[in-house]
Amino acid sequence: MISDVAAQTVVNVLMLSSIYILVALGFALLLTVLGILNFAHAAIYMVGGYICYQLAVVVGINQWASLLISMIAVGLLGLFLERVFFRPFLKDMNRIVVVTLALIIILQATINVTVGSYIRRIPSFVPGVLRFSGVSVSGDRLATFVIGGVLLLAVILFIRKTKTGLQMLAISQDSDGAALQGIKTHRIFAVTTAIGCALAAVAGSLMGAILSLSPFMGDIMLVKAIEIVILAGIGSIGGVLIGGLILGALDATLPLFISGSATDLTGLCIIIILLLIRPQGLFGREV
Amino acid sequence: MKPRGIFAIVVCLFGALALLTQPCLAGEPKTLKVGGLFCLTGFGSSAETYIAQGAKLSEEWINEKGGLTIKGEKYKVELVMEDMKGTADGAVAAATKLVYDHKVKIVIGTVVPFMVQAAGSVLEPAKVLRLVLYNCGMPSEYGPQTPYMFLTYDSTIEGMRAALDYLKEAYPKVKNVAYIIPDDGSVPYLDKLFREKATSMGYEVATVGKWAMTTQDFSPIITKVLASKPEAIAFANGWPQATGSMLKIIRDMGFKGPVFGCNYDDAYQIMEIAGKEASTDFFIHQIDLDSPDMTPMIKEIKKRAEAKYGKAYGMHIWGFNPLYELKQVIEAAQSTDSTVLKDTWGKMKTIDTVYGPGRMGGLKTYGINHTVCAPCPIVALMAGKVKWVKWVDVYSP
Incomplete structure (x- = not known):
């Protein structure tokens, strides 16, 4: 019996961590490269979920194709957001924070007014449940685990192995220096925002199938994404993996021993202790 | 013409106009402003938006029926809604605006306990009559210290009693229940009330699982609950996204026994979230708008909701109910004064609800007899379909 619970908990940790990593990935990318604390990330994630829902359920397109179209559409939305909302305020943290907070309200209100607040769910991407040795995992969670891992790896490889990725790294270290070296910083900013938003759309679509869709679905996930990025250390995309695993492990195991809201409090206390030991986060740069 | 002459003509014209319009104004009904506190955005808005629409339908229904008659004078009801934004701060701000800007003395709405309490911190001292839709059993939320608050329909405590009775009837082999x-x-x-009721019926309580309000993934808490080997699982409260998610995970993890909700919730929405495969052997406190077993009033609200909003939901019926009851109280009291209304309602033994005849109760359970107990409907999800079960008579002494 205890071994069944332990085995199921290990699976829960991996699945929940992959959900968190997927949500935090785009947020971490924008913070690392552009230095933007994009609070609207979770609202963009919600928009991605709704686009996927509309295409898959209302229009009747195949779910995977809907996810792909949602990714592209939200990536294009990212280009628009970068040009209109982010670029004019790039070096002004105060304004960018206010702008991204305003974006949350705009996006949530738009969905609330146009689609309504009725809770929806995207039909399963991978129907069915996998059962083995007393452990169960739904197809959607398994898909999220695989997609989360693949996307994380793809983003890391993209940044380290491609010219555009290396330019992103250069900008993240010194944007003025990078510009002096001939890097078209605005183009890189636009590409980064588009990728970050597209990643949010993937996360929103998968969460729309695993959990549910509502205009305010991103509110709590935003807090999780911030916790992961701070734990990982600002500037570390790879650290998102460890940050996500730690937060997933806390959220999946603490409810077995501690009840209710005390799990949140205990989880945050552990994160604070880790940050007291390493203020720059697990893989962050010393400032 | 001299300016003085022009002035005299204008004054005469205005005077004549005032005299001509006076009889018309005298014939116009007066307006009774009633405040509406709902989460139109943020936490809880998935349900409360539809509750607010239901309240709007009841305002229109009352006015179409000629409004309220108080001491021979006609009153039209005007529902003034404020958005609580799903937060305690929002609830306080919305209640403050209703009381001090709109000067209302009667407020309907609010469901979630922390918002009921937050709004109460403004409304109770201002002696505003409150018609609340739901209660989670906390003394700080509703009790002797909230004399101006009335609970307009069965909540989780009444729902729990009805659900356990039905569990006994439909699944007689079940011996233990997780909550x-x-x-x-x-x-x-x-926890205390559930244990009392369950043990009095011969059930053992396998475990009591508590989930944080910020929970996104219910797998850990369901893993813990299933480890206690329950034969049935009960949910105390929760919006459809929580109930639907938990039901899905419970079935994904292989649990095949009955699962039920003690709260008033939308079975269709729960099924949409849980998926059809997981939506079986589940029942909850809810109506089935398509069942012929609905009351004439529910059938009328359904028609009105479909005409105005395109589709009717159980939440529309829930939102309609408070003003429907308020109309009876005002006409019985022949007053709009909140204290007179409170005293009159407190002395009433029965009141009609959209769900059928209601009885006033709650003194022993809540410490105040301001609870309207009415027939509690049960709807089941069986093999991916919504199935009407029956009305259960419940009463909180």
Whole structure:
């Protein structure tokens, strides 16, 4: 019996961590490269979920194709957001924070007014449940685990192995220096925002199938994404993996021993202790 | 013409106009402003938007029927809604605006305990009559210290009694039940009441699982609950996204026994979230708008909701009910004064609800006899379909 619970908990940790990593990935990318604390990330994630829902359920397109179209559409939305909302305020943290907070309200209100607040769910991407040795995992969670891992790896490889990725790294270290070296910083900013938003759309679509869709679905996930990025250390995309695993492990195991809201409090206390030991986060740069 | 002459003509014209319009104005009904506190955005808005629409339908229904007659004078009802934005701060701000800007003395609405309490901190001292839709059993939420608050329909405590009775009837072999509660402050009270009722019926309580209000993934709490080997699982409270998610995970993890909700919730929405495969052997406190067994009033509200909003939901019926009851109280009291209304309602033994005849109760259970107990409907999800079960007569002494 205890071994069944332990085995199921290990699976829960991996699945929940992959959900968190997927949500935090785009947020971490924008913070690392552009230095933007994009609070609207979770609202963009919600928009991605709704686009996927509309295409898959209302229009009747195949779910995977809907996810792909949602990714592209939200990536294009990212280009628009970068040009209109982010670029004019790039070096002004105060304004960018206010702008991204305003974006949350705009996006949530738009969905609330146009689609309504009725809770929806995207039909399963991978129907069915996998059962083995007393452990169960739904197809959607398994898909999220695989997609989360693949996307994380793809983003890391993209940044380290491609010219555009290396330019992103250069900008993240010194944007003025990078510009002096001939890097078209605005183009890189636009590409980064588009990728970050597209990643949010993937996360929103998968969460729309695993959990549910509502205009305010991103509110709590935003807090999780911030916790992961701070734990990982600002500037570390790879650290998102460890940050996500730690937060997933806390959220999946603490409810077995501690009840209710005390799990949140205990989880945050552990994160604070880790940050007291390493203020720059697990893989962050010393400032 | 001299300016003085022009002035005299204008004054005469205005005077004549005032005299001509006076009889018309005298014939116009007066307006009774009633405040509406709802989460139109943020936490809870998925349900409360539809509750607010239901309240709007009841305002229109009352006015179409000629409004309210108080001491021979006609009154039209005007519902003034404020958005609580799903937060305690929002609830306080919305209640403050209703009381001090709109000067209302009667407020309907609010469901979630922390918002009921937050709004109460403004409304009770201002002696505003409150018609609340739901209660989670916390003394700080509703009790002797909230004399101006009335609970307009069965909540989780009444729902729990009806659900356990039905569990006994439909699944007689079940011997133990696990109880899952959101950690919103109600745990010690609901835990005690559930144990009392369950043990009095011969059930063992396998475990009591508590989930944080910020929970996104219910797998860990369901893993813990299933480890206690329950034969049935009960949910105390929760919006459809929580109930639907938990039901899906419970079935994904292989549990095949009955699962039920003690709260008023939308079975269709729960099924949409849980998926059809998981939506079986589940029942909850809810109506089935398509069943012929609905009351004439529910049938009328359904028609009105479909005409105005395109589709009717159980939440529309829930939102309609408070103003429907208020109309009876005002006409019985022949007053709009909140204290007179409170005293009159407190002395009433029965009141009609859209769900059928209601009885006033709650003195022993809540410490105040301001609870309207009415027939509690049960709807089941069986093999991916919504199935009407029956009305259960419940009463909180």
